[in-house]
Amino acid sequence: MGVTFVLLAAGSGERLGAKKPKALLGVGGVPMFVYSLLQCNKVKFLSQILLVVPVGYEEEFRKVLIKYRIKNVDKIVAGGLRRVDSVYNAISAIEKSEVVFIHDAARPFVSSKLLKSLFNDVKKYSAVTPGVPVRSTLKSCRRGFVEKTLKRDGVYEIQTPQVFKIKLIKSALLNFKSKKVDFDILDDSNLVELMGKKVKISLGDSLNFKITYPDDLKLARLIVKSWK
Ligand code: CTP
Ligand code: MG
Numbered sequence: 001m002g003v004t005f006v007l008l009a010a011g012s013g014e015r016l017g018a019k020k021p022k023a024l025l026g027v028g029g030v031p032m033f034v035y036s037l038l039q040c041n042k043v044k045f046l047s048q049i050l051l052v053v054p055v056g057y058e059e060e061f062r063k064v065l066i067k068y069r070i071k072n073v074d075k076i077v078a079g080g081l082r083r084v085d086s087v088y089n090a091i092s093a094i095e096k097s098e099v100v101f102i103h104d105a106a107r108p109f110v111s112s113k114l115l116k117s118l119f120n121d122v123k124k125y126s127a128v129t130p131g132v133p134v135r136s137t138l139k140s141c142r143r144g145f146v147e148k149t150l151k152r153d154g155v156y157e158i159q160t161p162q163v164f165k166i167k168l169i170k171s172a173l174l175n176f177k178s179k180k181v182d183f184d185i186l187d188d189s190n191l192v193e194l195m196g197k198k199v200k201i202s203l204g205d206s207l208n209f210k211i212t213y214p215d216d217l218k219l220a221r222l223i224v225k226s227w228k
Contacts, residue, residue: 010079
């Protein structure tokens with residue numbers, strides 16, 4: 001079975017406020033997108049890896065791959081304006097595959113163990129996402145005051161990689177393109193939900209957090225320091 005891993009690294013990292021695209025920022029002296037590629041090397045079922053980068057940054061990413069002797073990237077694809085556009089470009093660049101993993105480069109601590117368990121799940125279900133039950137109390141707030149306390153039962157914080165049978169994610173992207181959706185699509189399984197299809201939740205891993213704000217980057221750097 002052909003299995004493609006798409007690593008999304010085409011965001012700018014606006015909320016982080018750095019000068020470089022977020023995926024190129026160093027964590028423990030290594031650009032954060034490299035960590036996921038190293039975990040991919042530990043599994044046997046991937047047949048190709050596509051790296052999606054911001055337009056104009058192809059060479060810079062290529063140089064990092066050479067510097068860190070990363071040889072498992074088969075294709076570098078130019079990203080799009082929104083995350084969903086980057087996903088579309090990547091999916092369009094896949095030739096032969098039955099399954100696709102779509103992962104945020106901003107989650108450098110994905111483990112090969114999680115990749116394996118998601119691969120097992122996608123044999124049974126056509127759309128799988130990792131998630132962890134929320135730990136905190138959730139409240140909706142408006143103008144600086146609490147509006148109400150939300151129910152936490154069955155509420156998950158969703159992660160990547162999300163894994164799909166390629167036919168399903170392709171038709172979900174086409175369905176999305178054909179409709180006027182007036183909200184931001186934040187993850188790929190949402191595209192599948194919009195078609196009324198089921199998405200399987202698989203237990204994620206709290207270390208697999210996303211680097212979004214400067215504090216997340218600080219935490220990631222501390223974690224890598226603790227390994228040494
Ligand atoms: N991403 C992408 N193409 C885009 C936007 C995002 O490939 N047009 C990728 C990012 O590189 C990241 C992942 O999607 O690995 C998750 O997105 P997010 O954390 O929002 O990253 P950014 O969009 O870069 O950050 P921000 O929203 O703060 O600008
Ligand atoms: Mg973003």
